[in-house]
Amino acid sequence: MTHPPDMSPRRTPRQERSRRTVERILAAATRVLSERGYDGASTNRIAEAAGISNGSLYQYFPNKDAIVVAVLDRFADRLADRLGAQIESTMAEPWQVAGRALLDAQIRLLEEDADLLRIIVEQIPRLGPFDKLAALQRRLTDLVRVYLLLNRDAFREDLDVDATLWILTETVGQLSIKYVLDRPPIPRERMVDELAALVVRYIRA
Amino acid sequence: MTHPPDMSPRRTPRQERSRRTVERILAAATRVLSERGYDGASTNRIAEAAGISNGSLYQYFPNKDAIVVAVLDRFADRLADRLGAQIESTMAEPWQVAGRALLDAQIRLLEEDADLLRIIVEQIPRLGPFDKLAALQRRLTDLVRVYLLLNRDAFREDLDVDATLWILTETVGQLSIKYVLDRPPIPRERMVDELAALVVRYIRA
Amino acid sequence: MTHPPDMSPRRTPRQERSRRTVERILAAATRVLSERGYDGASTNRIAEAAGISNGSLYQYFPNKDAIVVAVLDRFADRLADRLGAQIESTMAEPWQVAGRALLDAQIRLLEEDADLLRIIVEQIPRLGPFDKLAALQRRLTDLVRVYLLLNRDAFREDLDVDATLWILTETVGQLSIKYVLDRPPIPRERMVDELAALVVRYIRA
């Protein structure tokens, strides 16, 4: 029975210099991961790409997977921030408009980091639950839940809310990712329309 | 430009003993893969699990990936065979019935090999395209295409057939897999109903 | 068409410690090669003989053959340096004297590294052409060529210069090596005399 390996950064960077070094490590790790995949991202290569010695990595992270987890967290944070901004900026619109905008934004954002996304989806061995991304998913789910409840009478009355929520979020999430990674010959405009149709037709009365 | 490494079995077993050994290797590899993932499935561990010596693996497979590919092929073949049988047995029914039965069968089959499925989904893309599973996907897609074309007047007239097909097959495929792997608190009956609703409502007029 | 594997040292040692380690690796490799031959010189044995870990070898050399090549290069460099010094120091003498001194020096030098020489002669051609030694051979050939041309009238007039050069250098080279490796019951003084006689009588008018 072994302890689960420590995945938290080893020291909280207080000083400015340290924080910059952590930043460089994460940026380098992101680059190396995107370009060479999980197996190709050796600690030595990450250190080299970050312009520091391999030994120094271990000043900031207890082991390799902690670095990867930090990269994933950064990715999730960025996504959450930007989707959050999007939500805020269209919250006032009618829900069809807001939803469509959100779909569009999500796909655009994923496209920006398609290389890293591919590695995350295809190569990263599951390193325990991917907390930050799960949190984002929950946040979006809650948002949809609110819409569902607020507009209850616009929808099928036999709706099992939890089942529907799971199906909706997974459908939208998985399809967005697949779309970005597989690049089927469907223009993004059309894709967003279809996704919206899929969702709306599924839940409306 | 180098030859891609040989992935085909090294020797077609003639003797009964050989056939049994190959069986044991594949069974052991399936077990080890399911339990420890791709990286944890070292040739040593597979040999040990199969109760044979390390060197014997290489009597039958040219390298580790060839073993993994054989395991996947077996999985895909099994799936294709049983889905094929399912299709045949309900082809005569109305398409709503046949479709629902197919969804139900697919989820049941995936559930049977959930552990291996998890590895396939989460770790195997590193091996490049997984031909047999892609072929199965194409086969199912073709089936749906025929239904769409035969029943054109029952559906929305603005349907972009190719886009719709891509979305439908990916939705059903990804959601079935996610359902089996994440085990959300939705009974299978309900899940099948919802999936059917999702699909039918998306395409009908 | 694949790249030839990299044979150059992996890291130019900066620190004193590194330099010492490389020295120890090369010394150990020389020893192991001399005693156990190419096939017997496993990387593990070399590392053990050097008193370092297996992995450390690969900090400095990309693969086993690079180590062997480095050993050979060192041998050839040493030989070239010392023969060069010999040449310089007797260049002023009449050519018979200088030639005899060169022969004598060459045999002495080979005798010093007889064990390694045996491995080079008997097992190393597998590594492909041994550049540094070939360069030394060319250098000596050029030297002889100059003597031949300068003293043309002292020699047979039907001399085919290129054929003669090939025969002379190979004769002297092969016989010196054979003498050192087989240790026939001929004193070195005598051997040098006979070699000189062989050469002189062959080319003189």
Next chain:
Amino acid sequence: MTHPPDMSPRRTPRQERSRRTVERILAAATRVLSERGYDGASTNRIAEAAGISNGSLYQYFPNKDAIVVAVLDRFADRLADRLGAQIESTMAEPWQVAGRALLDAQIRLLEEDADLLRIIVEQIPRLGPFDKLAALQRRLTDLVRVYLLLNRDAFREDLDVDATLWILTETVGQLSIKYVLDRPPIPRERMVDELAALVVRYIRA
């Protein structure tokens, strides 16, 4: 302290069938050695080339090196037989003529098996003394010794017979081999002439 490994054929082939099998093994081993080198000549490949199962090799030879030794012996025997025939057929001629013919024959014979010769010289780790070839060398040496003694007055009187013999045989042997393997741009006729000149000038008064 281990016994030197057994190098003699395991059973003396009495029956015709066995003898034929041994022949096939040796022919196959010669071919594989010539084409793929010592390291590439695995027992499996030799067995396959001989059209028998790998296990059967060990009915006839105790280990791999015994096979290689047998190949070398066959090569030496063949060379001895044919040089012997050459000697017999020109024994009656004056020695200059006979000697030249012998040189010519030797180079021709080596050229016929140049591929195998290259492997022997460059790759075969020394498997104990190469008895048969040594015997051939001794035989030729004896021949030359007789000539030297019989024609004593035609030669330098300060001749150290043993030293001279060693030098002569090695010179001729090594140069012939080098000539065949390196293919310098010297026609064989010329080469034979030069070799003869080298020898004759060396020993004559």
Next chain:
DNA sequence: AATGAATGAGGTTTCATTCAT
């Protein structure tokens, strides 16, 4: 704090040889 040398377990693969049939 930083460096980079050193470690050593573990990975995949080969192949001479043995053994059950």
Next chain:
DNA sequence: TATGAATGAAACCTCATTCAT
């Protein structure tokens, strides 16, 4: 006697991690 399946030691090499400076 012949087969070919099975063996297992040993080869080369990588890389996350530790340690001396």
